[in-house]
Amino acid sequence: MPEYKAPLRDIQFVLNDLLNSEQHYAGLEGCEQVSPDVLNAIVEEGARFAENTLHPLQKVGDEEGCQFEDGQVTTPTGFKEAFKLWGEGGWQALGVPEKDGGQGLPNSVGACISELAGSANWAFNMYTGLALAPVTCLLNGGTEEQKQRYLPKILTGESAGAMCLTEAHCGSDVGLLRTKAKPNGDGTYTLSGTKIFISGGEQDLTDNIVHAILARVEGAPEGTKGVSLFIAPKYWIEEDGSKGDFNHITCGSIEKKMGLKGSATCVMNYDGARAVLLGEEGRGLDIMFKLMNSARLGTALQGLSMSEASLQGSITYARERLQMRSLTGPKNPDGAADPIIVHPDVRRMLMTQKAFTEGSRAFVYWLAQLVDHENYGNEEQKKEAEDLLGMLTPIAKAFCTEVSQEVTNLGMQVLGGHGYISEHGMEQIVRDGRISTIYEGTTGIQALDLLGRKVMGSQGALLASVTKRIHKYCKANSDNESLQAFIEPMQALNKEWGEITMHVGEKTMSNPDELGAASVDYLMYSGYVILGYLWMQMANVAQREIAEGSTDPLYKSKVATAQFYFDRLLPRAQAHKAAIMAGAESTMSLTEEEFVFV
Amino acid sequence: MPEYKAPLRDIQFVLNDLLNSEQHYAGLEGCEQVSPDVLNAIVEEGARFAENTLHPLQKVGDEEGCQFEDGQVTTPTGFKEAFKLWGEGGWQALGVPEKDGGQGLPNSVGACISELAGSANWAFNMYTGLALAPVTCLLNGGTEEQKQRYLPKILTGESAGAMCLTEAHCGSDVGLLRTKAKPNGDGTYTLSGTKIFISGGEQDLTDNIVHAILARVEGAPEGTKGVSLFIAPKYWIEEDGSKGDFNHITCGSIEKKMGLKGSATCVMNYDGARAVLLGEEGRGLDIMFKLMNSARLGTALQGLSMSEASLQGSITYARERLQMRSLTGPKNPDGAADPIIVHPDVRRMLMTQKAFTEGSRAFVYWLAQLVDHENYGNEEQKKEAEDLLGMLTPIAKAFCTEVSQEVTNLGMQVLGGHGYISEHGMEQIVRDGRISTIYEGTTGIQALDLLGRKVMGSQGALLASVTKRIHKYCKANSDNESLQAFIEPMQALNKEWGEITMHVGEKTMSNPDELGAASVDYLMYSGYVILGYLWMQMANVAQREIAEGSTDPLYKSKVATAQFYFDRLLPRAQAHKAAIMAGAESTMSLTEEEFVFV
Incomplete structure (x- = not known):
């Protein structure tokens, strides 16, 4: 592997120069403890963990992969020890509120740590990330009793977690799921069904695994309205938090995949697993x-x-x-x-x-x-x-x-x-x-969410929340001579973004396929604009430092890279625009049968 | 694997409707034997071989990969038998002139077969393709005696071949190679050196392997002018074609790779291998x-x-x-x-x-x-x-x-x-x-060849050979109403292609880096234009058939796909143009040291 060094200088630039972290945290009630010194200390400690503990396991994770035998999953050499250190170091509990047993640090601090751990070893990161799935579900939908019962051992790294959604016939289309939940009369449910693509559904890192599972209560309506969210641990957890009986959650096999071989992707069978409901029946997706x-x-x-x-x-x-x-x-x-x-x-x-x-x-x-x-x-x-x-x-x-x-x-x-x-x-x-x-959610699913649900669904209001912001920034810097090379193209794109949206919106009214045919190019266009907005800001900050006498080569690098982005990458937005404006006709004109001529 | 079916209908369309194969072969002296019936029979036979013999081995090739132990390479199960059938079927000798022991079929027939075999199993295709490397070298630079001695068993599939160029410190830059050749005084040479990335350098498919090797004769000048081309078989081949002694060509290891795992990529050691020179010393690259x-x-x-x-x-x-x-x-x-x-x-x-x-x-x-x-x-x-x-x-x-x-x-x-x-x-x-x-040759190397050696090197003459052809086609079809949607953008692009070239040429005169900075975008722009030219022709042919009453859905599909290409893919040429026109400045402005800030 290429040696990994945490890019601390660039992270500092983004946190301090671009995003004014100090003011950000100082101005948020409950985040005041994140002083620049505290933030630096956490990020540097995370960097050390990523470089020294996680990165050395990246290649071994790929070479050994996970093994499956007799229902047991063996993770690559060293993963178990690293997971233990991760938990002991408090990293798993970083973003969980103090009242719920966590470190109470804001999300943005966790994002830095995830970047570092992720560059070092994303396969390992899957286990720590998925451990947070039941945590997030419990924090959002669990009762106090449920939180006290299921959270503690996840936060120490003694247990991990899994998010169990996909079934063989049901990926993007969650409403099709079939896993069944039968009420036991005592407030618990019995789950039966099979899930696929469950990352960390089974592993040998932890004593227990807490599954967050989407299932359909007997008699519930079809589609997404009948979907409920459950918590079921591999071993039942007693009221006092102690480990109970095996809960009939078994791994049927693991997938052979292109990559992330150190992360176990499991077929999971729920054969009468005891589970508790989070929130109300039928409100799982909320x-x-x-x-x-x-x-x-x-x-x-x-x-x-x-x-x-x-x-x-x-x-x-x-x-x-x-x-x-x-x-x-x-x-x-x-x-x-x-x-x-x-x-x-x-x-x-x-x-x-x-x-x-x-x-x-x-x-x-x-x-x-x-x-x-x-x-x-x-x-x-x-x-x-x-x-x-x-x-x-x-x-x-x-x-x-x-x-x-x-x-x-x-x-x-x-x-x-x-x-x-x-x-x-x-x-x-x-x-x-x-x-x-x-x-x-695939790129296509994200694009439908963006253009259908967000942009069209808000009748353009959400788009305006972004374009107004960009416009405001351009206007506020309109007398900054050295920034004009960025401001002018950004203003033009910002205006065009709205025009393209109007155009697609009108076409969609007569043919809904127009929305789908435009969606991914619209998303990519939007992405290029947003990155342009960010590179413009980074150039501005860097130019200011240089004007004030800084000779830090980072600032020169930022201005040059911004210019490169505007010169050579941002023009791709126009190719996406052309594809959007061409409409759905040639995309949709073939019948299904006309696709095959062998 | 997805089931593979040879796309015979589309191949027929390209060969017959687009490229008028019948006339093509009929008009070429020495190719008259390729009647439509003969061509069809060969392609159909190749399709059967690809579908039934090669494709079933594609997954096993990836799963088993090649094994290396004690200098021996083991190829995946079934490869050896398939290679034997390939040779016996006459496929290896397809494009070799009859007088040299081949089938004497033109290159274009071989291209069809390679497509089919390649879709079915590219890892296998590596062995048959590399077997042709010494064949091509011998046909182009060998004496009659050399051809008679080294060709026959390759053409029957009893031997295979390898092309040995890359060394650890020398990939794109051939002039750096160090493998040495010492004259023995009897017309042969003794080779010593190590080559890497040698596909099929060692395998268990054939009794013998004929290596075509670039090396430097003792005392030869540095750089590409000192590079000569040699033939050295793994086992010496006697004058009568019989197998002689082991020739000190050994495999040191094989690479673990992202893909093509069924194809052995070898480190090859030449420890005093006896070799014959092809052509003159120092003219190996010619x-x-x-x-x-x-x-x-x-x-x-x-x-x-x-x-x-x-x-x-x-x-x-x-x-x-x-x-x-x-x-x-x-x-x-x-x-x-x-x-x-x-x-x-x-x-x-x-x-x-x-x-x-x-x-x-x-x-x-x-x-x-x-x-x-x-x-x-x-x-x-x-x-x-x-x-x-x-x-x-x-x-x-x-x-x-x-x-x-x-x-x-x-x-x-x-x-x-x-x-x-x-x-x-x-x-x-x-x-x-x-x-x-x-x-x-990487994409970058191809782009330098295109823009530097070909376009600029010919002062635009080679570019003109293409643009004139496109212009002529557009003009000849200028009264074809239904083709205007394609002709108009093509004419504009064709003109613009020349303008962009002039622009880069002028800039390059004052700064040679301008050429390199533009090269890959220039190549991609050119590719989009050429594919546009081809899709315009395919649409024309298809529209003509439809106008003449054909209801073959293939023709409808061609027109729709051409329209899709012009609507949604061809506009990307403009993004490449913008990148070219932006010039080298922002690409080159950072010093080497400014790239790293960790």
């Missing part, structure tokens, strides 16, 4: 809603994590590998050839990786702050954050993971044949990251 | 030239092969998988949900796969016909083919493989989570195809 949003942000973050890991690997290689001479004359005259970083096309690849990676970090960290506003802000902040997150969460999930495919594949490409062999670890990053555009 | 061109077309073809395999898998799944209802009302009211092919975004993915796959087929098959012209045509045909191939070969290699990454990843995406697990085989296609943008 409680899941917050979990789904945090899972989407968490997956956007996977895009960032994989991008960062790949960028580090390709930069290191490009500086070391000697091959051919620079077109402008030898740069390493004493060597047999120049390092390939001198070649403009290698630069193009590295700069593309850099612009998307650092842009994704700004994007995800910004949204994490908005989640802090949602959780800790005043009414006005909450409302604003809710609108922005409604609009931006699907964009972040799909865009940061889609561009991450490009970034990680460019990372391989920089290494040439050495990228394709396993030794350097670059191809593992591609394989591990490939799932990110699929799980937690 | 002889390799023709091999490099056919390897580039062969890799373009891998793009096509993998795209086709993925397209078939995703269409099949999209017609079977039931999930959610169509936005325009239920299409499968009796089922629990509609097949996902009704959803516009799934359509967008399938149509994108289809437009790139069928476009790539038209592109590669066209170039294969041009190679026929080069080999069998009159002087005028030869000259024209040479110019067109000089310009189009790097475009085909890079563009068909780059879009294939998109096609095969979309294929996975259509299957959602089921695409990420190995069971359905869609992820294997992505992994197997990922190398295609890397080997035989």
Whole structure:
């Protein structure tokens, strides 16, 4: 694997220069404890854990994978010990309120730690992330008694968790699910059914596993309205928190996958498992809603994590590998050839990786702050954050993971044949990251949520919450001469965004397929605009520092990367616009049968 | 794996309707034997071999991979038997002249067979393709005696071959190679050195392996001018063709790779191997030239092969998988949900796969016909083919493989989570195809060849050979009302292509880095234009058939797919143009050190 070093300097830039973390936390009731010193200390400690404990297990996780025998799952060497350290270090409880037994740190702090742990070893990150699934469900839908009973051992890392939604015939279409819940008359239910693609459904890291399961109570209506949310541990948990009997939750098999081989993806059988209902019957998806949003942000973050890991690997290689001479004359005259970083096309690849990676970090960290506003802000902040997150969460999930495919594949490409062999670890990053555009709602599902539910569903109000913000920023900086190269194209795009939306909206009224045919290109267009908005801000901040005399090369790098983004990546928005404006006709004109001619 | 069915109907369309194969072969001296009936019979026989013999081994090739123990390589179960059948069926000798012991069929026939074999099992295709490496070198640079001695057993499949170029410190930069050749005084040489990434360098399929090796004769100048080409078999071959002593060619290890696991990628040691020189000392690369061109077309073809395999898998799944209802009302009211092919975004993915796959087929098959012209045509045909191939070969290699990454990843995406697990085989296609943008010259290397050597090197003459052709076609069809939707954008792009070239040329005069910074975007722009030209022609042919009363759904499908390409894919050329026009500044402005801030 490429050696992983936590990108602390860039994280500081985003947290301090771009997002003014100090003021952010100081202004939020319940977050005042996150002083700059505290934040720094946590992030540096997380960096050490990621670099020293998790990263050394990344390759072994891929090579050994998980093994399945007689219903038992064996995780790769070292995962169990690392999971124990993770729990003991308090990382699992980081974002859980103090009153519920956690560390009470805001979401945005957890996002940093997840980035670091994720770049170091995403397969491991699956177990810690999924352990939070029942936690989030309990915090949102559980009674005090339920929280006290099921949370504590997850927070210490003695137990883990799983989120059990997908069934063989039911992926994106949750309403089709068949797992049954039968009331026992004592307030508990008995579950029966089979779930697939359950990450961490079974493992050997922890004594117990708490499953959050979507199921249908006997007699419930069809579709999503009949879906309820349950908690069922692998071993029953008694009132006093002690471990009870085996609860008839078994693993039928694990999947062989393209990547994330260290993460067990299980077929889970519930053969009469005892479960408790969270909230009301038929309201399972309402409680899941917050979990789904945090899972989407968490997956956007996977895009960032994989991008960062790949960028580090390709930069290191490009500086070391000697091959051919620079077109402008030898740069390493004493060597047999120049390092390939001198070649403009290698630069193009590295700069593309850099612009998307650092842009994704700004994007995800910004949204994490908005989640802090949602959780800790005043009414006005909450409302604003809710609108922005409604609009931006699907964009972040799909865009940061889609561009991450490009970034990680460019990372391989920089290494040439050495990228394709396993030794350097670059191809593992591609394989591990490939799932990110699929799980937690595919790019297509995010795009329908964005354009259908959010933009059209709010009659443009949620879009306006974003475009107004961009407009305001451009206007506030209109007398800043050195920022005009960014402001002018951003203002034009911002206006165009609204026009495109109107156009699609009108066409959709006569043909609903127009919405679906435009949706992914609309999402990608939106993503390019948002990243442009963020790069404009980063350029502004950096230019200001340079004007004030800073010679920190980071600031020069930020201005150059912003310019690269506007020069060479942002123009892709126009190709997406053209695809949107072309409409649905040629996309939909073939009959199903006309697709096959062998 | 998705079941593979040879796309015979589409191949017929390209060969007959688009490329007028009958006239093509009838007009070439030495190709007259390829009547439509003969061509059909060969392609159908190849389809059966691909479907029934090669495809069943594709998954086992990935699962078992190649094993290495004590210097011996074991290929996956069934590969040895299939290789024997391949040789016995005469497939290995298909394109070799009759006078040299082959079947004497033109290159374009071999291209069809390679597509079929390649979609069915590209890992297997590596062995048969590499067996042709020494064959091509011998045909181009060998004496009659050398040909008679080394060719026969390769053509029957009793021996195979390997192309040995890359060394650990020397990939794209061939001039750096160090493998040494010492003259023995008897006309033979003794080779010593180590090569890496040698596909089929060692295997258990054949009794002997003939290596074509680039090496440097003692005292030869540095750089590419000192590079000579040698033939050295694993076991010496006596004058009468019989197998002699072991020739000190050993395999040190095999690589663990992302994909193509059934193909052994070897570290090869030459510890005093006896070798014969092909042609003159120091002229090795001149002889390799023709091999490099056919390897580039062969890799373009891998793009096509993998795209086709993925397209078939995703269409099949999209017609079977039931999930959610169509936005325009239920299409499968009796089922629990509609097949996902009704959803516009799934359509967008399938149509994108289809437009790139069928476009790539038209592109590669066209170039294969041009190679026929080069080999069998009159002087005028030869000259024209040479110019067109000089310009189009790097475009085909890079563009068909780059879009294939998109096609095969979309294929996975259509299957959602089921695409990420190995069971359905869609992820294997992505992994197997990922190398295609890397080997035989990366996309970046192709782009430098195109823009530097070909376009600028010919002062625009090679570009003009293509643009004139497009212009002529547009003009000849200017009174065709129904084709205007394609002709107008094509004429504009064709003109713009020249303007962009002028622009880059001028900038390059003052800064050579401008060429490198523009090169890959220039290549992709060119690829989109060429595919537009081909889709315009396919639409024309299809519209004509429809106008003449044909109700064959293939023709309707061609017109719709052409429209989709022009609507939704061709506009991407504009994003590439913008990147080109932005110039090198922001790409090159960071110093090497400024890339790292951890």
